Amino acid sequence: MTGIVTKSTGSWYDVLIEGKKYECRVRGKIRLEEIKETNPVTVGDHVRIEIEEGSHAITEILPRKNHISRLSVKKTGHSNILAANIDQAILIATLQQPRTSLGFIDRFLVSAEAFRIPQILVFNKIDLYDADDFESVQGLRRTYERIGVTIYFTSTLKNEGIEDFKKILTGKISLIAGHSGVGKSSLLNLISPHIKQSIGEISSFNQKGTHTTTFAEMFEIDKQTFVIDTPGIKEWGLVDMTPQEISDYFPEMRELRLNCKFGSKCLHLREPGCAIHLALENKEIALSRYESYVAMAEGKDNRK
Ligand SMILES: Nc1nc2c(ncn2[C@@H]2O[C@H](COP(=O)(O)OP(=O)(O)OP(=O)(O)O)[C@@H](O)[C@H]2O)c(=O)[nH]1
Ligand SMILES: [Mg+2]
Ligand SMILES: [Zn+2]
Structure with a gap:
């Protein structure tokens, strides 16, 4: 049977299958694309469950769309x-x-x-x-x-x-x-x-x-x-991302950075005349957004 995880406590999970909820534990080793996470099964996951000795166990996590x-x-x-x-x-x-x-x-x-x-x-x-x-x-x-x-x-x-x-x-x-x-x-x-x-x-x-x-x-x-x-979050630390990836995830930088005269290696931090700096001067990019980018690209501990 496959269903969707609707609640995760870390030790047991609710899985919804055709309108009915099953309380499940996780059996053995579950293989995942990412290895390094504190919670392998999360709400929204599509999972396979099996019945073992009267109790239900999650045996597989189906591929995630995001x-x-x-x-x-x-x-x-x-x-x-x-x-x-x-x-x-x-x-x-x-x-x-x-x-x-x-x-x-x-x-x-x-x-x-x-x-x-x-x-x-x-x-x-x-x-x-x-x-x-x-x-x-x-x-x-x-x-x-x-x-x-x-x-x-x-x-x-x-x-x-x-x-x-x-x-x-x-x-x-x-x-x-x-x-x-x-x-x-x-x-x-x-x-x-x-x-x-x-x-x-x-x-x-x-x-x-x-x-x-x-x-x-x-x-x-x-x-x-x-x-x-979800529970309240104190700090939001970015998972590992290079400055190039980060600038790709700023929609206002995504296109501009392709035209930067310093090419794809540009970090848009101190390079004079870089396309992102020009856009900032022309107010096409908001200063607060650029400051957020800089803090992220420099990996400053700025999680709050
Ligand atoms: N003045 C005011 N207070 C609000 C408003 N919405 C929520 N609150 C109050 O804010 C407090 C926290 O509300 P919750 O809904 O528990 O907040 P939460 O984001 O779910 O918090 P966690 O579960 O701890 O992550 C309660 O005292 C609410 O009454 C609002 O629009 N105006
Ligand atoms: Mg709450
Ligand atoms: Zn640049």
Whole structure:
């Protein structure tokens, strides 16, 4: 039998087969294309399961069409896969409680762009934004819409933007990710009566979330529509990528770098008159995006 992993706890997994869920363990050694990861089986994986002595075991992971992963914080050199076989990657961000940094956003987008997974950015908690935040948000909208990222604004408290958010999910498998406390579970609870995720507190000490969702889980909204709620992420480390690969995953650099007079070896860091520098001067590339590129290409520890 083959099915789809809908929940992963690290020790057991829920596998959905024709509308029925089976609790499974992983048997023996599973072979994978990537060797270095902390979680070999992830939500969204298509797997083969067998029944052994009355219990169910995952015996094979079928090839993935894509996956989204980051560098593991706990184990150096290993990556942690958030989900596999998704149609779109949705980052829930906010400018308040807790603020999401542009570096974090850009590393998430690059990780999705590596597999050409469409990206959506949702700024939640707009009820908490002040005038400066709304001004920033206009700038962010220009920066991200220009590179093909769809951007939405929501408030679960005031029930704003929720209908539009719901529409973008229709007919797709969506990964929902972001820092702890940005409101991922709150948003999902609002869009479907079947989803009843626990909602956490924001710590009054540091205005951050308290890691309420502990396991990634996929929910069915209707026959064609699935969402994956994930635990809050503290840091997003890029998995191994060369500067050339990174610039390929910045859509605004992808074409330009082919015209760079320094050729395909150019890192676009300090080379005078390089095509990327010229585009930056002409404001065709946003400064914050270029800064994110530089931090990634130089491999700076800049994960937050
Ligand atoms: N003011 C305001 N608070 C919100 C909004 N959305 C969520 N919150 C609050 O933010 C806190 C965290 O919400 P959760 O939905 O648990 O956040 P999460 O992203 O799922 O967090 P983790 O599961 O820890 O990763 C709760 O106190 C929510 O009530 C919003 O739009 N406005
Ligand atoms: Mg949650
Ligand atoms: Zn260049």
